[in-house]
Amino acid sequence: MEYLKEWQQALQIEISHLKKYGSNKFQLNNGHLVSNDQGFTYYFETPTKVIIAVGSNVTIQWGNQKVAGRILSAEDTSLLVSLERTLGDLIHEALLFHDPWELLEELIQRLDELKKSKQKRNRVKQMMKPTIPPKHPTEKNKSNSHELFFRSQYNSATFVWGPPGTGKTYTLARVAANKYFQGKRVLIVSHSNQAVDVLLLEIVQFLLKKERFSEGDILRYGTGTSLQEPITTQKLLETQDPKLAKEREVVTTEKRLLKQDLSHSFSKRDSETLLVLEKKLAVLLEKVRQKEIKFLKTAKIVGTTLAKAATDATIYEENFDLVIIDEASMAYVPQTAFAASLGKRVIISGDFKQLPPIAAARHALVDKWLREDIFHAAGIVDALKSGNWHPHLMLLKEQRRMHPEISAFTNQYIYGSKVFDHPSMSKKRNDLVEQGPFPNLASVLVDTSYTGQHCIQERASKSRLNLWQLLLSFQLIHESYTSGARSIGYVTPYRAQAMLMEQLLQSLYEKELASADIIAATVHRFQGSERDVMVFDTVDSYPKDRPSMLLTGKDSERLVNVAITRTKGKFIHVSDRSFMKNTVYKGKTIRQLVDHQEQTKQIITHQQIGTWIKQQHPKLRWIHALKLELVFKDLLEAKKTVMISLPEGTSLTSEWVAQLQALPKKIQVTIFSNQVVPIRQPVTVIHELFPFPFIIIDQHVLWLGQPLEGAKQIRPPFVAARLDSEKFVERLLAII
Structure with missing residues (x-):
């Protein structure tokens, strides 16, 4: 098959790129040489939990030295690594680089093996270009579950288009359970552990309800699971040995x-x-x-990741009656094809309107096979664009997740009115809609227009961040929490902004995080999740000329769609409306979203900031910027350092000059400015400009919105934010 050759070439190109350029990077601390017998074994600690498979190849960088090694153990925040040569006895700080290209090499091997099996090649062929028309009966279909069951009974490959909230998990679980009732063996795979867990949990709950659950018949195979039900290898081991x-x-x-x-x-x-x-x-x-192998051999429904299926012989040497591939829109086409070859029948489920797979290499074959999903590769999307319906495609079209005020946009602009709301959605989500902030509004645009030029880039990664929108977004999370919400998500296109929010939450919301489900992440990490309240921070604003390709490029529709459709009851969009309308073409999804929220009167302007902020957090205060008493009090209480940003065109007023000149000489004053600063006492002037004014006192108090003299893009009411967080300020200074 020509497919197999191209898939292997694409995978090899990606592997070569990852080996040469790309790596996941992790901070290492407190390194000790444990042993120098048969290699050099080091113990390291990590600031956060690192999940890397035992045996994975890694590289350790210490200063200018780079040494190859292998993971011996990775648990929580500690690692044991075997290195090829010594780096000395003690290593205070180092970097670990790891990319799972070994998984891609394993996949190449599986494709090689696939070439030798005519039966498996035919399964792949029927998935990519079916030559057999549908054979399933249509008159018996009472529900989505019935239709999918019959499709998978009679057809080699069935594609399920499942937009968010349309009951994909519910439907797949019932089909898998009914196959189990028939005595069939089912393999469930997905790119993520979470997707596998969610589907298996739904199956278990259905079988328990039917009183037909039997321990050992359902197996969650592999690590990374969060399940506590008696279907994991750990739980089965506890009961059987x-x-x-x-x-x-x-x-x-x-x-x-x-x-x-x-x-x-x-x-x-x-x-x-x-x-x-x-x-x-x-x-x-x-x-x-x-023991795990024995569990798998006797299990009737097995759930694992696509990566595990391609690397574990216990899986890929088995033959199943039905393979269900969930969230297939985020899997590489070769991964999907290999998984499909493991079963007599395959159900491929996903949403090609959500985010595609991620690949690093720039090459035509990588674009064709690793950056696009199976729905595109099999011609399903092209058929829809030309007005045709693929004969093996089934659409789930009734959404039961979002309040209609939220889904109104995606139903029309993303899904072309093919998806509609279940009648219960408005009433079912009303309790969430009635909560603050913005009671009785389900969809809201918090407009940051005319509040300053806050969009900058992280030095190392060039990822964008926006401090003003970050603090506003935290305030929205705080308002949601104090109004009763306990399921809250913060999502953004940019990794730097997501990491800053993680730091802010850890610094200010440690107790709340222990008792509530509050997560900050990039849009890519959030796919497959849902929350009662979602805050979508687009970050992009002045002084940038335009939003990045994340919000305007080829896949931007899919990114915006994922950001919106994670929401159940309240979708809060934090964005600079003026910037978006001035820099983005009307046909782009992010512009359509802004225009839609404007037309439906879902806008909260910057002038209203004083009315919707009800609950001030002790560490984050919102204050009228022209009232200088508190900021001057902070200056007088400074112990060591004061840092001030003066953007181009701004200057210090006489009041500010007087306050700074009154500081003790022991206070180290640093001003970022390109002009002469009229202060008599010693001051360090750094000719590096930030586009917005800020003050940092003793590296733990941050003021935004001060001073205002001559600042661009700002209109009344003038508002300042005061944040007191040493850890956050430390992280911020490291970034900028």
Whole structure:
């Protein structure tokens, strides 16, 4: 098959690119040489949890040195890495680079094996270009579940187009369960652990309701699961071999406690004990592995990731009656094709109006096979564009997630009125809509026009960020939480902005995060999730000339669609309306969203900021910017440093000059400006400009909106924000 050759070429191009240029980067701290027997084994700590498979190839960079290595163990925030050569005994800080290109190499091997099987090649062919017309009966279809069941009974490949909230999980779960009732074996795969977990949980709940759940018949295979139900290998091990499960738990706990000791102090005896425990655990894990294989052989419904299916012989050497591929729109075409080859029948489910797969290399074959999904590759999207309906495509068209005021935009502009609301949605979501902020509004545009020029770039990654919109977005989260919401999402196109919000939440909302479901992430990370309240921060504003390609490029419609459709009851869009209308073509989705919210009177202007802010957070205060008493009080209480940004065209008033000149000489004053600063006391002037004014005092108090003299793009009412967070300011200074 010509497909196989091109897929392997595309994967190899991507692998070569990742090896040469691209890597996921992780910070390492507190490194110790544990052993120099058969390589150099190092213990490291990480600021946040790192999930890397044992055995993965990595590179450690320390200063100018780069050394190849392999992961021996990765648990929570500690790693054991075997390096090819020594970096010394102690390493205070280093970087770890890792890319899962080994998974792509495994996939190339699976495609090689596929060439040898005529049966499997034919399965792929029927998926890519079906030659057999649909055979399923149509008169018996009582529901989506019935129709999909019959389609998968009679046809080799069935495509399910499932827009957000249209019952995709519900429908797939019932089809899988009914296949199970027939005695069929079902494999469920997806690119993400979360998607696999959600679908398996729905199946378990359905079987329990029918009183037909039998332990061991359903298996969640692999790591990374959040499920607690008795379908994971861990839970099955606890019930079927409790002695082995307990032994593993004891050794794992002992190792974790020892690693905690290593984070405080380090000794040769500790390092030797750690290596002994690692070897002992390796023996136990092999025993567990043999048990897991037995679980899989007897299970009737197996759920795992596409990556696991392509790398674990226990999966890819099996043959299933039905393969269900969920969230297929985010999977590489070769991944989808390989998974389809494992079953007599395949259901491919996803939404080609949501985000496509991500690839790094720039090449025509990569664009064709790794940057676009199976719905495009199989000709389904082209058929729809030409006014035809693919014979093996089934659309789920009744959405039951969003309030109609939210879905009105996506139903019309994204799905071309092919999707409609279930009649219950307005009433079902009213409780969420009635909550603050903005009671009785389900969809809102918080307009940041005329509040200043706040859009800048992170130095290293060039990812964009906007401090003013970030603080406003946090305030919206705070208002939502204090109004009763406990399921809140913050989503943005830009990684730098998402990471800053994560830091802000950790700094100001630590207690709330422990009791509520509040997450900040990029749009790409949020696909597949849903929340009661969603805050969508577009970031882009002046002084940039235009939004980036994330909001205006080829896939921007899909990005905006995902951002909106995560929402159940309240969608809050934080954006600079003036900037979007002045710089974005009317046909682009982000502009259509702004225009739609404007036409439907869903706008909250910057003049209304004083009316909707009801709950001031102790660490984030909103103040009239012309009332200078509090900012001058902060200046008088400065202990070490004062940093001031004076954008081009702005200047310090006589009041500000007097306050700064009154500071003790021990205070280190730094001003970012390209002009002479009229202050007599010693001051460091850095000729590097930021487009907006800010003040940072003692590297923990941040003022935005001060000073205002001559600042561009600002109209009354003048508002300043005061944030008190040492960790956030530290992170901000590192970025800018």
